Amino acid sequence: MTTIAARLASCTDPKDVYAAACPCRDMLDLLANKWSALALGALEDGPQRFGALRTRLQGVSPKVLTQTLRRLEDYGLVHREVFAEVPPRVEYSLTDLGADACVPLAHLRSWVELNIDRFSEAS
Amino acid sequence: MTTIAARLASCTDPKDVYAAACPCRDMLDLLANKWSALALGALEDGPQRFGALRTRLQGVSPKVLTQTLRRLEDYGLVHREVFAEVPPRVEYSLTDLGADACVPLAHLRSWVELNIDRFSEAS
DNA sequence: ACCATTGGTACCCATTGGGTACCATCACCG
DNA sequence: CGGTGATGGTACCCAATGGGTACCAATGGT
Structure with a gap:
């Protein structure tokens, strides 16, 4: 088992998201994710039940929602009761x-949401 | 072909990242991505050549870097010369x-980078 | 003749994102 | 006493796709 603390210690240039081995990279990968960003945002309104989150995050399947929430829980961003x-x-x-x-x-x-009009059309 | 403008118009509740059909969702997916976030950040220092970006974004493979940059170009975030x-x-x-x-x-x-120490260890 | 340089692409593969079907449990209704 | 609904998932399966390695094209320099 490799703790985050241990990985930080063994990282020559700590706390740099541009370093491949830095745990920062993993945390960025966790947060820079569509469903994570939406799930955390939904929880800003207060505690939510699984079903409520599923309704709020339109288009998410139960499996993916479970995965997302468990991952957020593993890293200490979300509490599950x-x-x-x-x-x-x-x-x-x-x-x-x-x-x-x-x-x-x-x-x-x-x-x-504020800048959506400025985007080009996809090819 | 479906333009962003057309999709915005046909979206009942426009400009809501929580709506599955809203183009905002796609744009969030584009930006909430590890490599996109790193690539755009690297370009903040000024124009960069492909090789320089590849060096800066440690661990990225040429194929993935190309994909990322082309996608950013398609949506008008990056200029390629x-x-x-x-x-x-x-x-x-x-x-x-x-x-x-x-x-x-x-x-x-x-x-x-500032809060990396606060994360729990992954299971 | 040969090598180095650069920005990719071709090809292949494993991971995984993702969807659908289904489950377990008990209150409640008829 | 059987049927039904509600809830929070999991099991299973599949296509996509993220990602890696090998290789290329073109030319200047030695």
Whole structure:
């Protein structure tokens, strides 16, 4: 097992997203992802159930949503709480780190919406 | 052929990255991508040749770099200029739109570098 | 004659993104 | 007492595609 701390220590030029071996690269890959950006943004409104997120993120399949949320949970951006009820209830919420990550992601999302008219047409 | 303008018009709730059919979704997918974010950031320093970009974006393969740059060019974020020389010289530079897009992406990159220590270890 | 340089492309492969079908459980209704 | 609905997934399967390596074209320099 390789912890993030260990990888940072063994990284000759730490904290540089342009270095292939730097864990920053992995974190950028995690955040610079369509579904991650949308999921974190949705959770800014407060804790959400799986079904609510699925509705909000139009077009996402349950499998992909699960993958996305679990990955965010693994890295400490999202908290997952299961309630022992029937039918099952699972609530996802932002951790402090996740809430902080929302700031730059929100900028990115709103930049896209504000500038969509300026894009060229795809070939 | 479907232009962005046409797709925007036919989109019931325009300019919403959460709508599956909105072109904003595609643009978010374009920008919320590891290599796009790194390539645009590299070009902030001024026009760069293919080889320089390849060196800067450690770990990128030529094929993937080409794909990334061409896609950015298709959507009007990057300008590609070929000089009729031997050996060939190709310079990539930011368009005005690309330069604007760099702002939120730079925030994202620097946020990652500043907060890397706070991430949990991956499972 | 031969090599180095540059910006790719051709080809191939494994990973994985992604979709659909299905499940387990219990409350509730008839 | 059987049927139905709600919920949060997982199992399974597949095409796409991300990605790597090998190679090329063209010419100036030695």
